[in-house]
Amino acid sequence: xxxxxxxxxxxxxxxxxxxxxxxxxxxxxxxxxxxxxxxxxxxxxxxxxxxxxxxxxxxxxxxxxxxxxxxxxxxxxxxxxxxxxxxxxxxxxxxxxxxxxxxxxxxxxxxxxxxxxxxxxxxxxxxxxxxxxxxxxxxxxxxxxxxxxxxxxxxxxxxxxxxxxx
Amino acid sequence: xxxxxxxxxxxxxxxxxxxxxxxxxxxxxxxxxxxxxxxxxxxxxxxxxxxxxxxxxxxxxxxxxxxxxxxxxxxxxxxxxxxxxxxxxxxxxxxxxxxxxxxxxxxxxxxxxxxxxxxxxxxxxxxxxxxxxxxxxxxxxxxxxxxxxxx
Numbered sequence: 001x002x003x004x005x006x007x008x009x010x011x012x013x014x015x016x017x018x019x020x021x022x023x024x025x026x027x028x029x030x031x032x033x034x035x036x037x038x039x040x041x042x043x044x045x046x047x048x049x050x051x052x053x054x055x056x057x058x059x060x061x062x063x064x065x066x067x068x069x070x071x072x073x074x075x076x077x078x079x080x081x082x083x084x085x086x087x088x089x090x091x092x093x094x095x096x097x098x099x100x101x102x103x104x105x106x107x108x109x110x111x112x113x114x115x116x117x118x119x120x121x122x123x124x125x126x127x128x129x130x131x132x133x134x135x136x137x138x139x140x141x142x143x144x145x146x147x148x149x150x151x152x153x154x155x156x157x158x159x160x161x162x163x164x165x166x
Numbered sequence: 167x168x169x170x171x172x173x174x175x176x177x178x179x180x181x182x183x184x185x186x187x188x189x190x191x192x193x194x195x196x197x198x199x200x201x202x203x204x205x206x207x208x209x210x211x212x213x214x215x216x217x218x219x220x221x222x223x224x225x226x227x228x229x230x231x232x233x234x235x236x237x238x239x240x241x242x243x244x245x246x247x248x249x250x251x252x253x254x255x256x257x258x259x260x261x262x263x264x265x266x267x268x269x270x271x272x273x274x275x276x277x278x279x280x281x282x283x284x285x286x287x288x289x290x291x292x293x294x295x296x297x298x299x300x301x302x303x304x305x306x307x308x309x310x311x312x313x314x315x316x317x
Contacts, residue, residue, distance in 0.1 A: 048313060
């Protein structure tokens with residue numbers, strides 16, 4: 001009787017252990033994929049804000065307008081629609097109204113750095129990261145982010161059109 | 167199990183956010199084409215300071231996906247009067263009465279686009295994304311582009 005109980009308990013213990021291992025594996029897997037997709041999504045959304053041409057390679061940087069800047073560069077709205085002074089309006093933000101954003105790989109992390117602040121990781125377990133200009137498509141860039149996951153490498157690819165790039 | 171539910175919910179929210187961004191980008195493409203093709207767009211009255219419109223978006227099977235709303239701030243709308251039919255340029259100090267053959271647009275348009283994902287035309291919004299863009303009509307160039315967040 002005791003032997004039978006032991007066998008049943010052993011079986012249950014084995015089953016529980018394997019279930020936990022499976023759950024741990026699935027959690028780790030979904031975490032890596034979510035980390036990579038979030039990283040890609042954030043990078044693509046921020047690259048779309050570029051007002052200079054993003055650099056290509058394993059480190060990419062570009063300038064964007066500081067979000068706290070006053071709209072339309074602080075130009076007062078004209079009081080009369082035929083205001084003759086409008087041709088003299090400044091039509092680009094000055095360099096002190098821009099920040100430089102840089103994405104690069106440090107160790108196994110994809111990190112984001114903004115001028116004057118410390119770098120922060122946006123994706124983990126990164127294997128490779130590369131930004132390339134898409135040939136034949138103006139202002140379009142391809143982002144490739146490969147992550148290592150359980151001895152496998154998964155690659156995420158996205159393309160971004162940057163309307164503000166010159 | 168509850169942790170798995172949270173993760174699935176987070177993944178779904180992320181996908182919906184990306185859909186909302188796609189709708190907002192569709193709105194940007196729409197307004198960009200309208201501004202590029204129609205010199206009279208947006209047609210506003212003298213006292214109007216913004217112009218907005220909204221479009222529903224359906225998939226190929228006719229299922230409702232969501233909508234986008236475009237708001238063009240026309241406070242920086244400005245034109246320079248061109249010559250009249252005799253070739254005379256306007257008196258800039260007193261342009262009233264000058265009948266220009268063609269006016270030259272000088273505007274800078276701040277444009278806000280909101281993409282919304284919903285299951286039905288009238289119902290809960292599942293996700294929303296806001297884009298803010300400043301377009302210089304003289305050089306036909308985006309001088310500012312901001313992705314103002316999600317969910």
